[in-house]
Amino acid sequence: MASGFCSLRPTLTSLFSFSLAPTLRWRSSSLRISRALSAATVPISSSSFTWDDVVEIGRAEYAPCNSDDLTGFLEKVDRCNRGSEKLAEFIPFVIEEQIVGYIHKGFTEYLRDFHDIFTFSQNASSPDCVDGHVTLNLMLEKPEDRTRAVADVIKILGDKGIIPGIRNELYPVKPSFNAPVYFSLERAAAPYFGLKGYGVHMNGYVERDGQKFLWIGKRSLSKSTYPGMLDHLVAGGLPHGISCGENLVKECEEEAGISKVIAHRAIPVGAVSYMDIDHYCFKRDVLFCYDLELPEDFVPKNQDGEVESFKLIRVAQVANVIRKTSFFKANCSLVIIDFLFRHGFIRPESSGYLDLYRSLRNGDCS
Amino acid sequence: MASGFCSLRPTLTSLFSFSLAPTLRWRSSSLRISRALSAATVPISSSSFTWDDVVEIGRAEYAPCNSDDLTGFLEKVDRCNRGSEKLAEFIPFVIEEQIVGYIHKGFTEYLRDFHDIFTFSQNASSPDCVDGHVTLNLMLEKPEDRTRAVADVIKILGDKGIIPGIRNELYPVKPSFNAPVYFSLERAAAPYFGLKGYGVHMNGYVERDGQKFLWIGKRSLSKSTYPGMLDHLVAGGLPHGISCGENLVKECEEEAGISKVIAHRAIPVGAVSYMDIDHYCFKRDVLFCYDLELPEDFVPKNQDGEVESFKLIRVAQVANVIRKTSFFKANCSLVIIDFLFRHGFIRPESSGYLDLYRSLRNGDCS
Numbered sequence: 001m002a003s004g005f006c007s008l009r010p011t012l013t014s015l016f017s018f019s020l021a022p023t024l025r026w027r028s029s030s031l032r033i034s035r036a037l038s039a040a041t042v043p044i045s046s047s048s049f050t051w052d053d054v055v056e057i058g059r060a061e062y063a064p065c066n067s068d069d070l071t072g073f074l075e076k077v078d079r080c081n082r083g084s085e086k087l088a089e090f091i092p093f094v095i096e097e098q099i100v101g102y103i104h105k106g107f108t109e110y111l112r113d114f115h116d117i118f119t120f121s122q123n124a125s126s127p128d129c130v131d132g133h134v135t136l137n138l139m140l141e142k143p144e145d146r147t148r149a150v151a152d153v154i155k156i157l158g159d160k161g162i163i164p165g166i167r168n169e170l171y172p173v174k175p176s177f178n179a180p181v182y183f184s185l186e187r188a189a190a191p192y193f194g195l196k197g198y199g200v201h202m203n204g205y206v207e208r209d210g211q212k213f214l215w216i217g218k219r220s221l222s223k224s225t226y227p228g229m230l231d232h233l234v235a236g237g238l239p240h241g242i243s244c245g246e247n248l249v250k251e252c253e254e255e256a257g258i259s260k261v262i263a264h265r266a267i268p269v270g271a272v273s274y275m276d277i278d279h280y281c282f283k284r285d286v287l288f289c290y291d292l293e294l295p296e297d298f299v300p301k302n303q304d305g306e307v308e309s310f311k312l313i314r315v316a317q318v319a320n321v322i323r324k325t326s327f328f329k330a331n332c333s334l335v336i337i338d339f340l341f342r343h344g345f346i347r348p349e350s351s352g353y354l355d356l357y358r359s360l361r362n363g364d365c366s
Numbered sequence: 367m368a369s370g371f372c373s374l375r376p377t378l379t380s381l382f383s384f385s386l387a388p389t390l391r392w393r394s395s396s397l398r399i400s401r402a403l404s405a406a407t408v409p410i411s412s413s414s415f416t417w418d419d420v421v422e423i424g425r426a427e428y429a430p431c432n433s434d435d436l437t438g439f440l441e442k443v444d445r446c447n448r449g450s451e452k453l454a455e456f457i458p459f460v461i462e463e464q465i466v467g468y469i470h471k472g473f474t475e476y477l478r479d480f481h482d483i484f485t486f487s488q489n490a491s492s493p494d495c496v497d498g499h500v501t502l503n504l505m506l507e508k509p510e511d512r513t514r515a516v517a518d519v520i521k522i523l524g525d526k527g528i529i530p531g532i533r534n535e536l537y538p539v540k541p542s543f544n545a546p547v548y549f550s551l552e553r554a555a556a557p558y559f560g561l562k563g564y565g566v567h568m569n570g571y572v573e574r575d576g577q578k579f580l581w582i583g584k585r586s587l588s589k590s591t592y593p594g595m596l597d598h599l600v601a602g603g604l605p606h607g608i609s610c611g612e613n614l615v616k617e618c619e620e621e622a623g624i625s626k627v628i629a630h631r632a633i634p635v636g637a638v639s640y641m642d643i644d645h646y647c648f649k650r651d652v653l654f655c656y657d658l659e660l661p662e663d664f665v666p667k668n669q670d671g672e673v674e675s676f677k678l679i680r681v682a683q684v685a686n687v688i689r690k691t692s693f694f695k696a697n698c699s700l701v702i703i704d705f706l707f708r709h710g711f712i713r714p715e716s717s718g719y720l721d722l723y724r725s726l727r728n729g730d731c732s
Contacts, residue, residue: 178717244714267710270723288714342708344633348610348654351544357636358731365724 048228049327051218051311057324058317070352072323073340076333077359079326083277090282092133093193095146095182098175102194103134104280110162117149136183146183154189163189165224171195172240176366177286184240194282196364197237200248201335202266202290204233204256205315206298212315212343214336215300217255217307219329230321230328232335233292233300233310234258244268244288256310257301258292266292269342272334273363286365289335291342319345334360414594415693417584417677423690424683436718438689439706442699443725445692449643456648458499459559461512461548464541468560469500470646476528483515502549512549520555529555531590537561538606542732543652550606560648562730563603566614567701568632568656570599570622571681572664578681578709580702581666583621583673585695596687596694598701599658599666599676600624610634610654622676623667624658632658635708638700639729652731655701657708685711700726 091108093101103111111118111134122132140146147170158166163186170184173195190197204215215233219226236251238244245268252263269289276283300310313321319340322333338360340346346353457474459467469477477484477500488498506512513536524532529552536550539561556563570581581599585592602617604610611634618629635655642649666676679687685706688699704726706712712719 177720268713269708269710271714271720286720342635344635347634348637354543354637354652354732358727361724361727366720 049325051309054216054230054311054313054321054327055317058313058320060320060324069323070346070350070356073333073337073346074352074356074359076322076326076328076330077274077337077356077362079330080274080276080334081359081362084275086277088131090194090277091131093195094133094135095173095175098179098182099133100173100175100182100193100195101284102282103192104282105131107192107280108134110157111153114153117153143181143183147185150183150185154186158186158188163192170240171197181240187237191281191283194284196366197283197285198244199235199237199285199287199331200244200251200290201232201287201332202234202248202252202292203336203339204258204292204294204300205339206294206296206312208296213312214315214318214339215256215294215310216313216318217300217302217310220306220308223306226329228308230332231307232332235287235332235335238288248290252292254304255300255302255307257303258294258298262294262298263292266290270338271365272331272338272360273365274331274334275363284363285331286363287331287335289338291339315340315343315345415691417675420582420596420677420679420687420693421683424679424686426686426690435689436712436716436722439699439703439712440718440722440725442688442692442694442696443640443703443722443728445696446640446642446700447725447728450641452643454497456560456643457497459561460499460501461539461541464545464548465499466539466541466548466559466561467650468648469558470648471497473558473646474500476523477519480519483519509547509549513551516549516551520552524552524554529558536606537563547606553603557647557649560650562732563649563651564610565601565603565651565653565697566610566617566656567598567653567698568600568614568618568658569702569705570624570658570660570666571705572660572662572678574662579678580681580684580705581622581660581676582679582684583666583668583676586672586674589672592695594674596698597673598698601653601698601701604654614656618658620670621666621668621673623669624660624664628660628664629658632656636704637731638697638704638726639731640697640700641729650729651697652729653697653701655704657705681706681709681711 089106090102090104092099093103108120112120117137117140119135119137120132121135136146136149140149154163154166157163165188167187169187171187171190172181173183173185173193174181176196177198185193185195206213206215217231217233219229219231221227234248234251234255236247236255238247242250248266249260249263252258252266253260267290269291271286271288273286274283276285302310318336321327322336328336337346337356341357341360346356348354455472456468456470458465459469474486478486483503483506485501485503486498487501502512502515506515520529520532523529531554533553535553537553537556538547539549539551539559540547542562543564551559551561572579572581583597583599585595585597587593600614600617600621602613602621604613608616614632615626615629618624618632619626633656635657637652637654639652640649642651668676684702687693688702694702703712703722707723707726712722714720
């Protein structure tokens, strides 16, 4: 299952939508949906939600033409796009005259000690860099030199606990998806440098008697990120040097025991994107979305121990769970809302249709 | 079939992609696709293209993973998004403190004669209005008063030939899709006021032996707009006071003889948007997209005389026709490229995937 960059153990109070304070939206034009109309009013008292809770909440009437019913979806998109008002606290991270990320001014203080590696410029010529920018020492010309030098810094910051959760997994640094890789950097450090992140997320669905069902996973309670939360059947970050399609087939096998023959039937259907600021962490993620129609008798089998269990749920019920709770790992909600749009579960007759649709690609989709 | 606001009879030289000069893209970030790699090299010598030409061009090998093959698609998107460099030649058209459109500074000269109807403001407080803005005389408070007053002006400009092609069809003036209507205005005048325009476009497809085919229409040669060009099975502008779904069902009947029972199976799948400046005309259109899977034995029958004929063509061949020619009415290309994305005919492995995907919603999608 896909992991977020920053460790996040959800608190119980954060799992229900009504506790989410509405945040400013990025690139937002006037919003037509009143956040006061939130549909999320389902009380749950258990200390941790179960599949029974999911089914119970999903069962509530879902009327796709109800003009108020997009509010709960928009809240979930907002949850992936926090902190736009803090954008001015970041300065660009520039390599070879391209912006590859953004670093919080507070975090740059930790980097200033390493002046043989990081260079701080104040007289920036670009309008994007009025507050200056951070770059690497020009002596570090080769990707492998940059990778080694920055790794030394991150090792020290990791040991001090300033960058927690070091994974010893390298992450490519590039300004956009098809651009060349300038160097590589420890994955846990990526959000501290505001790097672009890419992943693949797959909606695995079954059609039975004209109704569509989604296979939903529940993350293992032992996972360090988002334990116990709902997730896609298959999803994962995109490592360097592997294509989206190849990565998806690999993840299909590891996460759900889907054979190569079936996995190759998955259809790429577009992408969603978001930009999320949480203290020093700036996520700028693009998720490539896939649909896979599975045989009716297919049953997923997790191979890597990261999923507690799976359940097949009617799409209309999944829509209710997304609207009314925060049971889903936040970025999965975006990909499922995109599925709801493409499969006609959200219709233009709903007030705020275009606002919600546009918000699914709030981030820099490049 | 959907009609453009401005009359356009395509010239023969404009029908082939290689004659299209690449234009600047709106909201464009760095483009990864070299326009020099255009795949459009098919010579056609006939004075007007036929279905045989379409089939011949479609037949050429289409390899969705070829890294260069998105260039022809991107050119068609550019064709719908011309003139971004001329944005500064327009000033906002403001009603009740909301921007509802943009008017070319040259065109405003025709409006200055009517100072009891149009008001020109120079000391604008909004950063969007540094060059001032146009509004209606504050005495015109009621929608019906505004509609009547502006209609008088448009009648005069129509008689003088300044606004050609008057249709006597009213168009709602509003800042975004769900906003209230401030007044109504002759449809042919809409692009001169840079109003938002909305339409519904439907991809009618058939699945046979695991392959998808699209029903394509060829517009009647007697149509005033885009005569003889390729078009969707069903498409139309959205009149005031009718929902997208209702309008689609109506257009299905009129344009292709699709029964209500079948038309109701059409699935809304999202939207595309574009912004196009052509002299004084500024189109800001949002097209709601629909997919309808049709029975294998379905044959469309045009009822309103606006379609010369229909043909069922393999989707991969339609993709080739879009890449290599300008046979399609320009905005139909956008909706079909969106179909190609959602049905896996364009894949993330192609260089420029995200650039092309993003460009489908270049306009103000609100």
